[in-house]
């Protein structure tokens with residue numbers, strides 16, 4: 001069985017998803033979870049792109065010990081130097097440097113001749129190699145590049161010191177057969193290819209990212225790049241959980257494996273969904289809420305007789321424990337703690353107590369607490385610790401009637417500890433709440449997007465609200481869950497504002513990162 005390395009780029013390409021903007025503390029929290037998941041390499045960001053990303057990569061490189069940490073750079077000294085400053089204290093400093101090799105990109109974007117691109121790539125890899133112990137080079141848009149030109153530049157870049165060569169399908173263009181063919185071609189026509197690991201990096205524009213990644217493995221790739229939940233630029237990247245589970249379930253076919261801890265998959269998915277605000281569709285393979293739900297009679301009958309009739313993956317495999325202990329209002333701390341541990345959460349004693357209180361409060365309102373409810377409570381507690389000085393909602397009330405003007409009143413505590421109360425009207429309940437909160441928050445807020453989902457099913461399902469706002473000139477996403485839609489809406493709005501405030505504090509006070 002051949003081992004395939006997992007290169008996670010949730011914190012770099014994943015963060016390139018439209019509307020996603022993680023602060024350094026959120027990135028660190030995700031990095032710790034990716035380390036628990038067992039990724040071999042994590043791309044923590046693009047250090048030259050902003051001060052915030054530089055800080056994030058640096059703190060991750062200094063914290064994470066069991067996964068190799070890398071950062072992205074263009075083929076210029078400024079980017080490579082910034083990456084070095086951010087990564088030099090990691091266990092094995094590793095750089096990811098890229099330049100595009102397709103005629104379209106070279107002509108229109110880079111405005112360089114193919115020879116100039118070769119020079120730039122070789123020079124950058126040599127320079128990077130003088131600092132970093134590992135240098136990965138990527139041929140951006142390799143799938144629309146001339147294959148003979150690709151073979152030439154790869155040969156030279158390997159001679160310059162690259163130890164990983166990545167062939168990204170940057171725009172998700174190829175079919176699995178064609179992508180596999182590219183890997184075979186490169187292995188046959190690059191004389192020094194045996195000195196490097198070949199890597200695949202697929203995008204999902206035509207819905208083929210997972211299939212293409214698996215085709216690359218069949219054709220000899222030793223590393224797969226992707227993100228959790230498949231988030232990323234445009235239609236996203238290959239979903240790592242899909243590839244890892246496919247290799248596990250079909251190991252006899254692929255004869256390849258990863259060392260991911262698959263029982264950390266669900267928790268990683270939940271945390272990343274929560275912090276990025278990118279909701280996982282119900283029918284998403286492996287981690288969607290319906291991935292293990294059997295709806296129709298014939299399927300249910302089959303599963304009752306023999307689960308393998310319709311189940312090729314068990315929920316337990318990805319860390320959703322079987323529900324033999326039902327949690328409800330009569331459950332105590334022991335059962336709760338046991339369940340929390342089974343779901344893979346590690347919370348401090350204080351956070352665990354708070355989570356237990358939140359669970360009891362919810363159990364008073366709901367008959368049965370589902371695993372999805374618990375995930376919502378636990379990820380809330382896990383991420384609350386990330387919020388520094390912030391606006392806190394104390395209470396609110398809304399008066400709504402078809403004949404009245406909708407009015408909300410609310411009380412918040414501001415980041416400097418002042419208690420404020422306000423009231424405002426709106427054309428609906430959510431608008432009235434947002435107008436009220438806006439009066440107490442310093443600076444204008446523009447609401448760009450509002451999404452409402454339910455967590456779990458039934459009349460007593462939790463509401464999950466995601467908002468996108470512009471506050472202090474910064475685009476920010478916020479999420480809130482509660483049993484009541486209006487409470488979830490208020491929480492999401494404040495969470496989006498708080499994320500901007502926290503971001504500022506993190507950039508100003510670097511000491512918070514250690």
Ligand SMILES: CC(=O)SCCNC(=O)CCNC(=O)[C@H](O)C(C)(C)COP(=O)(O)OP(=O)(O)OC[C@H]1O[C@@H](n2cnc3c(N)ncnc32)[C@H](O)[C@@H]1OP(=O)(O)O
Pocket residue numbers: 013016046048049050073074075076098099100109110111140170233
């Ligand atoms: C396929 C991918 O995912 S690539 C990674 C994409 N990620 C990002 O872009 C991260 C966020 N980006 C940023 O913050 C900014 O774009 C920065 C800081 C990286 C650069 O900002 P700016 O210096 O203002 O440049 P801008 O983004 O407008 O243009 C990119 C420049 O880099 C050049 N460039 C693009 N790729 C490369 C490369 N791999 N190597 C060298 N130069 C490159 C472009 O030709 C352009 O150069 P020009 O200014 O001479 O025309």
Ligand SMILES: CC(C)C(=O)C(=O)O
Pocket residue numbers: 013072098138139140141166168169170171201203
């Ligand atoms: C930077 C490279 C590897 C990339 O993300 C792409 O080409 O899609």
Ligand SMILES: [Mg+2]
Pocket residue numbers: 013168170201203233
């Ligand atoms: Mg990409």
